[in-house]
Amino acid sequence: MVLSNKKIAVLSGKGGTGKTLVSVNLAASAKDAVYIDCDVEEPNGHLFLKPKDIESEPISIKIPSVDKSLCDGCRKCVDFCKFNALAYIYNRLIVFEEVCHSCGGCALFCPKNALSEKEKTIGEVQKGVSENVSVITGILNTGEASGTPIIKKLMNEASTLKEPTFIDCPPGSACIVMDSIKDADYCVLVAEPTLFGVHNLNMVYELVKLFNKPHGVILNKCLESENPAEKFCIEKGIKILGKIPFDNQLGILNSNAKVAVRENEEYKDIFSTLLQKITKEVLV
């Protein structure tokens, strides 16, 4: 069985749960694969995969720019902008670029045609190759309001791919995460074995239910002791795809930014088993 052009989104309720570990290692376990880092505020996958031959493309949005000589201070634009990105102070229109959502409305509404749109770079998309994995990374410049335009670009790329694609989603369940899973064929939820982990798992579980996405859970950092996240899955009838043990070896590989399956036979087995399991789930 091969996954072909399926898109697998990897989610977690908060950062540091092992989302990047899972998506990077699943991609590295496949024969050919694409890894897309949608965690645009803090893309980490490339640190592990260390892609080569990087090409980057700037991503820009449109923001309004005012022509003072045409503006008569009617404030129609200020009243229109529901994000409050505009203020009119002392005969001068101020545009708060980081607050603007590029809806284009103010320029349309200005009776004097004083507003035009200018391009502003908010980040970039980088593409490179790491052995069997094509790596696509979205990077949002610090201070920018929204990574949505970058996620949109990444998802457009993903829709054209023929290889199985692993999407490392932003943590949490905000709208930016929804953009990342909209077109996914399957969602993998990564959970930590604590009560707080259950809370975080529940957040993304609610989200995949809302979107009606087929899904399963990978229990990360598993110890011998009782696992509240596992209990939660059993109670709710959520499919458990597998467990990743908590051990020092993995910790060391992780802190040295190594791809575990490329260094260690045991992890190679764990992740190929997980990949097979997911493949079966996706192809049923």
Place this chain on the structure above:
Amino acid sequence: MKIAIPVDDKSILTSVCMSFGRTPYFLIYDTESKESVFLDNSAVASQGGAGIKAAQTIVDNKVSVLLTPRCGQNAAEVLKAANIEIYKTMNDCIKDNINAFIEGKLTMLKEIHAGFHNHGAK
């Protein structure tokens, strides 16, 4: 001179609101006429940029001084463009703050916080 303070209710006995942008009301106190006027803060339910909109209201009401416990970067930028001075409140009591300001006992607000641009949870 007009002084603005974010307040929790439409009463001089209410307390100073902890948030500038999301305060329900502003008290505008005129030091010459000694009159108090309460304004609704239309930014209270904004999706974003509440500080900017609240600051615009303050500017439009020809206020000279704002007394507030906190202020975001964007709001501070609007206020600065309008030459409005921002002083830090000393406690929750509105009268104490007005008197302290008039007696020159309040200090300028130094820490302007970066704002919470990201909508949604993290």
